Amino acid sequence: MEIFNANVKNSIENEIINKESIEREYYIGIDLNSDYAMVSYYCNNMETPETVSATYGSEVFQIPQVLAKKINDINWLYGQEAIKAAEADKECFIANDFFKEESIEKTYECFDDVFEGKDLLQIFLSKIISLPSKIINCRIKPKVVISIKRINREIYEAFEDIGFRLGFKNHNFKVIDYKESFYYYMINQEPQLSQNDVLLLCANSNILESYRLSKSHRTTPVVINIAYDSIDTFKSGEDKEFCAFLKQILTNQRVTSVYLVGSGFDGNWLLESIQFLCKGRRVFIGKNLFSKGACYAAMLKYNNSDSEYVYLGENDLKFNLSIKVLNRNQMEFLTLVNAGDNYFEAKNSCEVILSKGNTIDFWKQLPDSREAKIESISLKDLPLREDRVTRVKIVATPISNNSIDIYVEDMGFGEIYKSSNKSWHYVMSMPA
Numbered sequence: 001m002e003i004f005n006a007n008v009k010n011s012i013e014n015e016i017i018n019k020e021s022i023e024r025e026y027y028i029g030i031d032l033n034s035d036y037a038m039v040s041y042y043c044n045n046m047e048t049p050e051t052v053s054a055t056y057g058s059e060v061f062q063i064p065q066v067l068a069k070k071i072n073d074i075n076w077l078y079g080q081e082a083i084k085a086a087e088a089d090k091e092c093f094i095a096n097d098f099f100k101e102e103s104i105e106k107t108y109e110c111f112d113d114v115f116e117g118k119d120l121l122q123i124f125l126s127k128i129i130s131l132p133s134k135i136i137n138c139r140i141k142p143k144v145v146i147s148i149k150r151i152n153r154e155i156y157e158a159f160e161d162i163g164f165r166l167g168f169k170n171h172n173f174k175v176i177d178y179k180e181s182f183y184y185y186m187i188n189q190e191p192q193l194s195q196n197d198v199l200l201l202c203a204n205s206n207i208l209e210s211y212r213l214s215k216s217h218r219t220t221p222v223v224i225n226i227a228y229d230s231i232d233t234f235k236s237g238e239d240k241e242f243c244a245f246l247k248q249i250l251t252n253q254r255v256t257s258v259y260l261v262g263s264g265f266d267g268n269w270l271l272e273s274i275q276f277l278c279k280g281r282r283v284f285i286g287k288n289l290f291s292k293g294a295c296y297a298a299m300l301k302y303n304n305s306d307s308e309y310v311y312l313g314e315n316d317l318k319f320n321l322s323i324k325v326l327n328r329n330q331m332e333f334l335t336l337v338n339a340g341d342n343y344f345e346a347k348n349s350c351e352v353i354l355s356k357g358n359t360i361d362f363w364k365q366l367p368d369s370r371e372a373k374i375e376s377i378s379l380k381d382l383p384l385r386e387d388r389v390t391r392v393k394i395v396a397t398p399i400s401n402n403s404i405d406i407y408v409e410d411m412g413f414g415e416i417y418k419s420s421n422k423s424w425h426y427v428m429s430m431p432a
Contacts, residue, residue, distance in 0.1 A: 026138055027302070028129060029295025030146045031181075031288065034100050035204075036062040037124075040291040041132035041142070042299060049295040051288045052131045054079050061288060062263075063128055066096040067120055071111055078127045095120050104158050122162045129166075141167065143302045145174045147181035147294040151315055156344045171345075174301065176313075178202075179226045181293030182211050183311040187224075188296045193282060196254040200289070203264025208234030210249075215309075216368055223368045224311040236264040243273040250277075257282040261289050310340050310367060317341050318402045319430040322363045322372075323394070325352060336396040336404075339367040343398035351411060354390045358382040360408065364430050377426050379408060389413045403429045 026043035038061055042049040053061045068082035069075070070092050077085050086094040093110045098120035106117045129144060146159065156175060163173030176184075186194050200211040208231040216223040235241065258277050260270075265285060277283045300307065312318055317340065322333040336348045354360070358379040365372040382390070395407040406426040412419035 025140065025302075026132065026136060026142050027295055027298035028132055028142045028144045029181075029291045029293065029298055030125075030128065030144065031290035031294065032065075032099060032146050032148050033204075034065065034097070036064050037128055038062055038288050038291040039128050039131050040288055040295040041136070042295050043136055043138070049292045051291060052135060054128070054131060064096070065099055065124060066094065067098070067124055068092050068094045069110055076123050076127070078124055098124070104154065118158050118162065121158075122165055125162060126166055141172065143172045143298045144168065145176060145294040145298040145301065147176055147178060147290045147297075149178050151175060151177050151344075153344060156315075172302065174298075176294065176297055177315065178290055179211060179228065180311065180313045181290045181297065182213060182226060183224055183293070183309075183313075184297040184300065185289055185293030186213055187307060187309050193257045196256040198257050198259070199250070199255050200259045200261060203234065203236060203260070203262040205264060206235050207232075208264065212255075219368045219370075221308050221310045224309050226311070226313075234264070237267065237269045239269050239272050242270075243276055246273055246276055255281060257284065259283075259289060260285040261287060263287070312340055312367065312401075314401060315342055315344060316401060317343050317346060317398055317404075318366065320363075320365045320367065321396060321404055321428065322365075323350075323352070324361060324363065326355075333363065336362075336394070337398060339365075341398075343401050347395070347397050349393060349395040351391055351393050353388050353413075354392060355388050358390075360392075360394070362406070362428060364428065366430065373430075375428055377406065377408070377424070379410075379422075379424055381422060382410060383417075383420050385413070385417055389417055399427070403427055 026041060027049075029040045029042075029049065031038040038051060040049040040051045051061050053059070054063050063079045064083060066079060066082040066086075068077045068085045070077075070085065070089060082094065086092045095108055098106075098108070098117040100117075104117045104121070108115045108117070108120060125146075129142070132138075132142070144163075148155070159173070159175040166173065182200055186198055194213065194215070198213040200213070202209045202211070210229045210231065212227045212229075214225050214227070216225065231245070233241075234245070258281055260283070270285075274283065299305070317337055320339045321336045323336065324331060325334045327334075334350060336350070337346050352360075359376050360379070361374050361376050363372045363374055379392070391411040391413055393409045393411050395409075397405045397407070399405050404427070406428055407423065408426075409423040410420045
């Protein structure tokens, strides 16, 4: 059995890597759940991301998601310091539930001030984002990716607003889910570890969640799939029962490596289970896989690095949408949206001149298929004009991971034909 979180910093007060301030880019990945956060960072003189603790001399890298504020004090305390302050001072304001879907808009009364959950989350994030800069003495803003269990539009927009208020620009502050973080972690490991499927088991208290990563080699780039399951019969510390569960899901299965993540695996109770897991498989145990995965995501996303793999997550578009256009006497495809783009962010528009009628053909293609499906839309009541004298604007706006709203507007043709001010809406889905 191997430990995958060996690259850690025992304290933010460890020796500074460079005594002079450095100007190079650096990246931060954060694992954030309703109980704690973990912070990993990377800059270009490092081999792999490292994880930082907020407490001097501590080997605990999980930062409790707690904020506290004493009366008549402008400073906020966080993590273990906040817990200690609240224990010592009963009048101290304390909050520990501000990162929950139902708490983002919840209000908190802190003496004479009122905060929303989103405000407190912003304060907490500003504290932990600053931790790596105290080690590497870097004056520039990092590129930050935060990994959370799942994302919906409300959560996405809340983080987008927090990033803006923290001064991040040009999409330098992103949020991804645990599946995507797992994907970025694995594509940065030795290829042999994912020669077959990879199983990630995440245990906290008596909750066990599994993520199984597999590859489809039928296309280039290789498509990565991650299947999720939640097991409600798991109890931390029950070795025989856990081993029986492992045998049930792994016997006769092609799994190359297994990762055990979370406090539910703490202690020395994994005896029979580990013996079974290590038969023909690489096994790793630790806690910072998601923060490291988010850090790798920051490195690749912000550098637009090409990869031999593509992963389509729950928030990523499932198909490519294109139109065929004539450009400088050459027929070519103009892509409106790409499979794999985050549908919260993806939006594209173009203007084209119609030829031969009032229909527009859209080409829909799954990323693991060589075949495209053509869906045509008719612009009903578009004024009759000569060929190639009607200009239209097309706007493609994803509304889910498999549906795209198509807006078409008649733009006329300069002074020759004025716009009719007509517009059309269609929704394209895959499959349709």
